[in-house]
């Protein structure tokens with residue numbers, strides 16, 4: 416190898432994760448993280464390129480060339496949601512490792528720790544000199560959490576038609592639960608629900624608030640419509656394996672229900688502009704999340720059924736609508752996940768499932784990639800994961816970062832090194 420850098424090792428994973436957290440990339444300033452990763456991977460012989468639509472918000476495309484076979488991308492986002500120090504046990508951007516081995520800080524879980532593990536795995540594969548049957552990529556992208564600037568994954572894939580991995584592994588999975596039989600299972604994210612935000616407007620007649628029986632107050636009509644939305648819960652079309660896991664986690668029970676079908680969550684309200692005017696129109700914005708395969712027309716039919724036709728109301732789409740998407744629950748990638756867990760001495764059962772939120776895997780599926788979310792969260796409880804995300808005291812056990820780095824190397828070998 417051309418570089419004199421020491422071989423990639425466990426210490427690199429923790430140091431890289433801590434360095435990334437300390438950059439505080441919550442301020443539309445992800446270029447610093449892309450440069451840090453580029454310097455590290457470059458020193459181990461990986462070819463690295465910063466691809467930026469906004470110079471402050473560069474994406475890293477790191478590439479190890481292989482043969483013409485299936486390719487794999489390690490994926491991560493470099494931005495984090497903001498954090499102010501109030502309420503944190505350790506300051507959010509100091510990356511403290513506590514006496515029990517937990518790394519604390521914004522991005523420890525979501526997802527700078529995971530990204531550091533993937534980068535070190537790639538460096539180790541580069542330094543091993545192993546011949547690969549297909550390309551290995553690492554895509555470290557900006558602007559995932561907000562996404563509105565469109566300088567991250569969606570833009571990158573559009574700009575770079577050469578980046579078309581067969582498989583990708585990103586955030587979204589790995590948390591572990593215990594089922595009714597006492598068996599531990601790790602969740603593998605195979606897809607995401609879609610997001611179809613709408614505005615429902617009740618149509619009444621304006622009137623003076625001093626004579627409420629004159630006119631037809633849209634606010635009281637809207638209140639009844641909102642109640643119907645609030646009472647709606649999706650009907651499970653098939654028993655969800657997640658329900659089996661629910662006893663081990665109250666949060667998981669809510670997730671299982673959210674994955675049973677379309678959810679319709681009323682959030683923003685609009686009524687009269689004046690205290691003494693009963694408005695002709697009152698509206699509620701509804702955060703609708705739909706399963707992969709559900710169309711806009713199907714959602715509108717569901718809204719018809721939930722809201723009924725006894726009150727006059729209109730619906731309009733709030734943009735953008737993002738359909739749900741999913742990748743196969745079995746096949747080469749999923750098999751490689753299982754085999755690499757066994758190889759790493761961690762033969763946990765893997766349960767393919769959907770996540771209720773959003774990740775950049777959606778954009779990868781749109782260009783034909785089989786996109787998944789998984790990492791090692793063996794020493795960090797599901798409770799800690801679910802309460803730490805976008806919250807105070809976000810933390811991950813350092814042993815998980817080290818195991819994740821080894822597991823990603825094993826995964827890449829199962830997919831990219833001919834047996």
Ligand SMILES: [Zn+2]
Pocket residue numbers: 492525526559586
């Ligand atoms: Zn994330």
